[in-house]
Amino acid sequence: MKRYFVFLFCTICCFQIYAQQTSWIRINQLGYPTRAVKVAVWCSKEKTKLYSFELVDAASQTTVFKETAGEALGAYGPFTETYRLNFSSFHKKGTYFLRAGNARSPVFVIDDDAYSGAADFCLRYMRQQRSGFNPYLKDSCHTHDGYTLYGPMPDSTHIDATGGWHDASDYLQYTTTSANATYHLLSAYRDFPGVFGDEKAANGLDGKNGIKDVLDEAKWGLDWLLKMNPRKDWMFNQLGDDRDHMGMRIPKEDNFYGRGFERPVYFVSGKPQQRGKFMNASTGAASTAAKFSSAFALASSVYQNIDKKFSDQLAVKAEDAWMVGLSSPGVSQTASVRSPYIYAEDNWVDDMELAGVNIHQLYAGKGTPGNKNNVLAAAFRFAKQEPTTPWLGADTAKHYQWYPFVNLGHYELIKELSKKEYSGNTMLRSQKDTIVSFFKKGIELVWNKASKNAFLRGVPFIWCSNNLTASFATQCYWYKQLTGDKKFEEFEQANFDWLFGCNPWGTSMVYGLPANGDTPVDPHSAFTHMKNYPIDGGLVDGPVYTSIYKGLIGITLKDPDEYAEFQSDLVVYHDDYGDYSTNEPTMDGTASLIYLLAAKEAEAKSARAAALNNRMPRNTTAPQLSEQVLIRGDQGRKQIALVFTGDEFGDGLQTIAGTLEKEKVKGSFFFTGRFYRNRSFRKDIKKLYAQRHLMGSHSDQHLLYADWKKRDSTLVSKDSLLTDLANSRQAILDLGVKKGDMTNYFIPPYEWWNKETAGWLSESHMRVFSFTPGTTSNADYTYPELGKSYRTSEEIIANIKKFNETQPNGLNGVVLLVHAGTDPRRKDKLYNRLGELIVYLKEQGYEFKKVNDMFQEQ
Template sequence: MNSPVQKRLYFILFFLSIFLINVTTAQAEEQTWIRINQLGYLPEGVKVAVWCSKQNQEINEFELVNARTNKVVYRGAAGKAFGAYGPFSQTYRLSFSDFNKTGRYYLRVNQARSPAFKINKDVYKGTADFCLRYMRQQRSGFNPFLQDSCHTHDGYTLYGPMSDSTHVDVVGGWHDASDYLQYAATSANATYHLLLAYRDFAPVFTDHYLANGLKGKNKQADIVDEARWGLDWLLKMHPKADWMFNQIADDRDHSGMRLPKEDSAYGRGYERPVYFINGEPQQRGKFLNNTTGTSSTAAKFSGAFALGAQVFQQKDQVYSQLLNQKSVSAYAFALKKPGVTQTASVKAPYIYAEDNWVDDMELAATWQNRLEDAFNYAKQEPITPWLGTDTAKHYQYYPFINLGHYELASRLPENSQKTVIGYYQQGINRVWAKAQHNAFYRGVPFIWCSNNLTTSFALQCYWYRNLTNDAQFLELEQANIDWLLGLNPWGTSMVYGLPAKGDTPVDPHSSLTHLKNYPTDGGLIDGPVYGQIFKNLLGIQLYNPDEYAAFQSDLVVYHDDFGDYSTNEPTMDGTASLVYLLAAQESEGKKAKRRNRK
C-alpha cells in the first residue's frame, strides 16, 4: 500500500503530465494551420486546402466537418507530403473535390482547424460587381465615392509636336494604384478587361449605379458604365489621328499623402503634365527610359476601342462608330514606329518598364481583321516571356499574358487555331513545371504586383480550358484563384473587403485609407514579393507590428501595413482583370445551377 507521501507525489506527477500534454498540444496547434479559399468553393469545382506546419511532421488523413452540427461528413487521405515552403517545414494538399454537398464546413487535422467556409453555387455571386466599387473610387474628374471633383485642370503637354506646356483637356479616367498617376497602357488594359467581362458574362452583372458612379439605375449594367468611363478618357488621350498621350503626372506624385482634389505637386497650381507618345526615350530621373516606338500603348488603345465598338453597337451606334474610327487611327499610330512605349519618371528609378509589344499588335490586328498579320505577330512572341521564370522587371511583359491569343484563336482556320492554342498550353506547362513541386501550386514569381500576374495566369488557364475543353490544368487554375482569396501562407485574402467577414487587407497603401480611414472595397493589392526585393526597395518602413510575422520568410513577404507600398497597394488594372476572373467563376456557378435544374 502506498504511503500518503507517495500518493501525493503520484497526484502531482499525474497533474504535471496532463499540464505538459496540454502545453504541448497548444504549442503544436500554434505551429500548424489549414489554409482555405475564404470565399468558399463551388460544389462541382476543385476543392483543395493546404495543411502547413512549422514542425516537420507527417499526417495521414483529414476530416471535413459540418460547421453547424460539428459532425464529420467526409474523411480524406492527406496524400503526398510536399515538404518545406516559405515559413513552413511541412505541407500537404487536402483535396475534397469529390464532396459536393452544399453547406458550411471546416477542415480538421488533429488539433488544427480551418476557418469555416461555404460550399455553394453562389459563393462568387456579386463579387465582380463588388470589385467595381474600387474602380469607381479611383475615378479622376468627378469622383462618386468622394462626391467631389478632382484633377479638373489636366494638363500641360510635354514631348509633343505642340509647344511644351500647351493645355489639353484630358480630365477623366482612373487613378492608377491608389496614388494619382494615370497611365494610358494600364487604363486601356483595364478598359479592355471590363468590356471583355461584359461581353463574355453579361448575365452576372447588375445595375445599381448611374453612369456618373452615384447610386441609381440607368438600365445599363454598372460594368458597362465603368468601361465607358475608361473609353471616354482614352478618347481624350487620342484626340487626333496623329496625337496620342501616354500618361498624366509622374513620380513627383509620391511627394506625400493628400486627397486627390488637393493635388498640386508639379509647381503649376493644380495642373499636371501630360506626356505625348513620340516613340523616343523620355525622362527617367537622371536617365532616359527605354522607349523604342509607339506600338505597345497605341495597340492597346486600338484593341480597347474595337471591343468597345462591338459592345456599344446596339446601345449607342454613334458612339460605336466613333470608337471604330479611333481603333483604326490608333492602329495606324501603333505602326508609326514599331516598338515599345515606356513610362516617364523624374525622381525615382521605378517605371513601368514594358519591354514587349508584338502581343499588343496581335490583339489590335485581330480586331482590325488583319488575321495574317495577327498570326505573324503571334509567332514572334508565342509565350509571354515571364511564364516559367523566377523574375522579371516591373511590368516588363505587360499585360502579363497574351490577350491576343484568346481573341485570335477563335477566328483562325483549324490548323492555325491549334498552333495559337498550343502557345497557351506551352506557357502553362512552364509554370506547372515549377508549381507542381509545392503544396500551394505556386509557379508565379514573387515580383512586384505578383497578384496581377496570378490573376492573369489564372485567366490564361481559363481561356485555354474554354478553347479546348481540356481540363488538365483545372487544379492549377483554381490554385491561383484560391491563392488570391486566402489559400496562401498568410491565410489572408488579397482583395480588400472580400469576403466581408474574412481576413482581408485593412491598412493598404492608399491616401484615402491612411488619411480618412475610407475603405478601398474590392481593390486587389499588389501581393507578396521576394524577401530580397522587399529589403532593397527605397522608402519602405512598417508603421505597425506585423500581424503576419510568423509567416514571413526569406523567400517571400507580405505586409498589411500602409508603409509597404510593394505588397499592399491596390491597383486599378489588377482589379479590372480580377473583375473578369470573378465573373467567370460566378458564371460557372450559374451553369451548374442550370444543369441541376434539368
C-alpha cells in the same frame, strides 16, 4: 489590428492556443462551388506526417467527409511540411470547416453562389479610383489637366485630359494600364453579362440607369482614352509623374508640377523620355497605340446596339490607332522625374496581335471582308513573335516589363479561328492549333515550377505578383474553355484560391472580400490611412521576394507584423501602410480580377444549371427548348420533321425532291437569301414549292450570331440581324413564293444562336427552331479533310437508329436536318441515302410532318 475569424468553438484561452499553434489549414475564404475543384493546404512548422483529414459540418459539428491526406510535399516558405487536402468529390451545399491533426480551417461555404456578386463588389474600387468627378467622395479632383510634353505641339500646350482612373494609391494615370483595364471590363461585360447588376448611374452615384454597372465603368475609361487620343496623329501615354509621390493625400488638385493645378501629359513620341537621372528605353509607339486600338475596337462592337454613333466613332479611332502601331513598332515606356521606378514595358507584339484580331472582327461586323488589309494574318504573324508571355516560367522580371500579364491576343485569336466558318480552311485551323499550343506551353512553363510545392505556386514574387496570379488563372480558364482540356483545372483553381486565402499568410488579398474574412485592413492607401475610408474590392500588389523587399527605398512598417511567423527568406507580405511593395491596391489588377471573378461566377451558375437540367423530369408533351429556341416537338407523338438547309451548295436538290415525291413525304426547306437568288438553284426550288413543301428563311448572308465558345457573346447587332432577315424574306418573295405560303418559322445560320438573338427574332414574330441535338444528321456537311469531326453517311444513319433504340421516347418529335448540298470534298452524300432512311423510319411507325405542323399541333 488584423481581424481574425471568430468561431463558436473558440474558448477564452484561444489566443494562448494560437500562440502555441504549429500547423494551419489554408482555404479559399470565398468558398467553393459544389462541382468545383476543392483543395486546401495543410502546412506545419514541424516535420509531421499527416495521414488523413475530415470535412466537418459547421452547424452540427459532424464529420461528413473523410479522406487520406495524400503525399507529403515538403517545405515551402516558413513551413517545414505541407500537404494538399483534396475534397473535390464532395458536392453537398453547406457551411463547413476542415480538420487535420490539431489544425482547423476557417469556416467556409460550398455553394454555387459562393462567388455571386464578387465581380460587382470589386467595381466599388474602380469607382473610388475615378479622377475628375469622384462618386465616392462626391467631389471633383484634377480638373485642370493638363499641359503637354514631348509632343509636336509646343511644350505646355493645354489639352483636356480630365477623367479616367488613378493608377493606384498615387494619382498618376497611364494609358497602358487604363486601356488594359477598360478592355477587361468590356470583355467581362461581353462574355458574362448576366453576372453584373445595375445599381449605379453613369456618374457612379446611386441610381439605376438601364446600363450594367460594369459597362458604366468601362465607359468612364473609354471617355478618358478618347481624350488621350484627341487626334489621329496625337497619342498621350501618361498623365502626371512621380512628383506625385511627395506625400499622401485625398485626391483634390495638385499644385506641385510647376504650372498651377495642371499636370503634365506625356506624348507618345516613340523615343526615350525622362527617367529620373536617366532616360527610359522607349523605342516606338506600337505598345500604346495597339492598346488604344483594341480597347476602341472591342468597345465599338459592344456599343453597336447601345449607341450606334459612339460605336462608329470608336471604330474609326480603332483603325487609326492600328495604323499608328504598324508604322511605329516598339514600346512606349513611362516617364519619371525624381526616381528610377517606371513601367518598363519591353514587349509590344502581343498588343498588336490583340488589336489585329479586334480590327478584323470590326471589319466583319460591318459586313466588309473580315480579312480586309489582311489583319487576321498580321495578328497571327505578331502572335508567332511572342509565343508565350515572357514572364511565364521566369523567376523574376522588371516592374511591368511584360504587360499585359496575360496574352489577350492569343485568347481572342483562338476564339476567332474556332468559328465554324473557318472550319474548312486547313491553314486557319493549323494557325488556331499553333496558338493553342502557345497558350498551353505558357501554362506548362509555370506548372514545371508550381508542381513542386503544395500551393502550386509558380508565379514569381515580383511587384504586383497578385496581378500576375489573376492573369495566369484567367489564362488557365481560357485554355480550358477554348479546348475542353481540364488538365490544368486544379492549377487554375489553386491560383484563384491563393488570392482569397489559400496562401502562407491565410489572408485574402482583396480588401473586404469576403466580408467576414481575413482581408487587408491597413493597405498603402490614403483613403484608409488618412480617413479610414474602406477601399472595398481593391486587389493589393501581393507578396514579393524577401530579397526585393529588403532592397526597396523608403519602406518602414508602421505597426507590429501580424504575419511575422509566416514570413520567410523566400517571400514576404505585410498588411501595413508602410509597405508599398506588397500592400498597395492597383486599378488595373482589380479590373483583371473583375473579369476572373465574373468568369468563375458564370462557370458555377452554368454547372448548376446543367446539373438541374439533368435531374429535371421531361414533360413529353411540351416542346423542348434551348436558349429559347425550339429543338424538339411533342415526345409523346411518333412524328418527325425532315428539314433541309442550304447556303452555298445545292447539289442534292434534285435527288431530295425526287426522293420525297417517291415516298410521298413533305419536307421543310430553309435556304439563305443568296441561295434563293442563285440562278443555278431557282428551277429546283420552284419545283419544291410547287410540290407544297414548306419554304422558309435561313438568313440572307449566313451570319454567325454568337461566339462558338462564349455563347452569350453576340456578334451581330439587332439592326444588322433584322436587316439580314428582311433581305432573305424578300429573296423568297422574289422567287415567286406567295407571302401567305412563306412560313414565319426560321432556323438560324450555322444552327447557332443565343438568348439575345433569339429574342430579337421573336420580337419580329419569327418562330425560331433548330435540329434536335444528338441525332448527328446535321454532320452530313463534313468531309474527310476535317479529321475527327468527319462523319460518314453510314455512321450518321447508324447513330439515328441508335438514338431511336436507346432514348426513352425514341425519335418522337425530332427535327432531322439534312443539307441540300455539301462541299465537293465530301463524296459520300447523305441525301443519296435519304430514301433508305425514310423507309426505316416509316417501318418504325413515324409520321412525317412539316416543321410548322409538328410544332403547332402541340
